[in-house]
Amino acid sequence: MPPDAATPRIATVTLSPALDLTIRMPRLQAGEVNRTGPAELRPAGKGVNVAVMLSVLGEPSLAAALLGEGDVAAFEAFLRPFGIASEFVPLPGRCRINVKLVETEAGQVTDINPAGPQASGEALRQIAARLAARAPEIVVMSGSLPPGLPVDAWASLMQALAADGRKLLLDTSGPALEAALPAGPALLKPNRAELSALLGRPLPDRAALIEGALELRARGVEQVVVSDGGAGALFVLPDATLWARPPKVALTTTVGAGDAMVAGLTAALARGLDAEGTARLATGCAAAAVSRDVGAAGGGVPLLSEIERLAAAAEVTPL
Numbered sequence: 001m002p003p004d005a006a007t008p009r010i011a012t013v014t015l016s017p018a019l020d021l022t023i024r025m026p027r028l029q030a031g032e033v034n035r036t037g038p039a040e041l042r043p044a045g046k047g048v049n050v051a052v053m054l055s056v057l058g059e060p061s062l063a064a065a066l067l068g069e070g071d072v073a074a075f076e077a078f079l080r081p082f083g084i085a086s087e088f089v090p091l092p093g094r095c096r097i098n099v100k101l102v103e104t105e106a107g108q109v110t111d112i113n114p115a116g117p118q119a120s121g122e123a124l125r126q127i128a129a130r131l132a133a134r135a136p137e138i139v140v141m142s143g144s145l146p147p148g149l150p151v152d153a154w155a156s157l158m159q160a161l162a163a164d165g166r167k168l169l170l171d172t173s174g175p176a177l178e179a180a181l182p183a184g185p186a187l188l189k190p191n192r193a194e195l196s197a198l199l200g201r202p203l204p205d206r207a208a209l210i211e212g213a214l215e216l217r218a219r220g221v222e223q224v225v226v227s228d229g230g231a232g233a234l235f236v237l238p239d240a241t242l243w244a245r246p247p248k249v250a251l252t253t254t255v256g257a258g259d260a261m262v263a264g265l266t267a268a269l270a271r272g273l274d275a276e277g278t279a280r281l282a283t284g285c286a287a288a289a290v291s292r293d294v295g296a297a298g299g300g301v302p303l304l305s306e307i308e309r310l311a312a313a314a315e316v317t318p319l
């Protein structure tokens with residue numbers, strides 16, 4: 001089917017989206033009654049967050065998801081002001097609520113991500129068919145799998161969408177990542193712990209990280225980016241291997257930092273940026289995400305000018 005003229009070049013897919021409930025407090029008193037200021041509830045999930053960050057970067061996208069039918073209207077209303085098109089396959093019930101406990105004194109975030117509603121092979125086939133009909137050039141597949149789907153669900157979706165030189169980017173972890181590798185993602189962005197789990201060995205230093213990333217390259221992944229928190233990220237790209245370290249920022253939350261980095265990598269791919277430009281943009285996005293004003297409406301979406309400032313200030317070292 002020919003692409004719809006209004007279809008963006010980029011689509012994101014989230015098979016297990018969430019409403020993120022963020023609660024900030026100085027310190028969690030485990031086993032006690034904790035009273036806090038107002039909590040914030042907003043549509044999220046990895047691919048949804050990527051689409052929002054792409055919109056900040058000026059890249060239109062389509063957000064596709066398997067979504068509890070009771071939350072479709074809320075997600076559509078959330079995405080509309082960002083100009084993000086949506087393609088939601090409804091599942092019976094409501095979507096999961098993921099709790100983010102932000103302890104401001106220790107600067108630590110505890111994530112509690114429960115399972116979402118039951119999905120089916122039929123729902124997966126539907127989302128694949130709807131995406132194929134929209135014919136995006138780049139598809140970003142992000143996050144965990146919902147109950148009811150087999151561990152190779154991302155691999156099946158990739159097989160269904162692998163046509164016409166379409167670029168498939170994957171950001172998942174654990175058995176779902178391992179099962180998706182043979183389907184040939186063009187880009188993977190594990191963090192250090194996820195890569196270590198995938199390879200089944202500790203990755204204690206930079207040399208071990210590079211060796212691990214090169215193993216994925218040898219298995220056919222064109223771009224491997226390994227994020228490593230505040231230390232930055234390793235970029236093993238076709239034209240160079242680099243380390244990018246972000247400038248020092250005041251950390252407000254770690255939630256969505258990886259998604260912001262994936263958005264930067266996606267925009268860089270769409271724009272055909274070189275290795276240094278890619279590393280800078282991805283690093284600027286992640287640094288802006290961790291220092292965003294989380295108290296602002298909607299969880300605080302970073303400004304493009306801040307992303308650009310941080311991207312320019314990142315320290316990029318060829319390896």
Ligand SMILES: O=P(O)(O)OC[C@H]1O[C@](O)(CO)[C@@H](O)[C@@H]1O
Binds near residue numbers: 016018098258
């Ligand atoms: O699909 P997963 O791995 O449970 O992650 C979902 C969570 O990740 C985030 O996208 C942050 O990366 C949250 O918005 C969401 O709650």
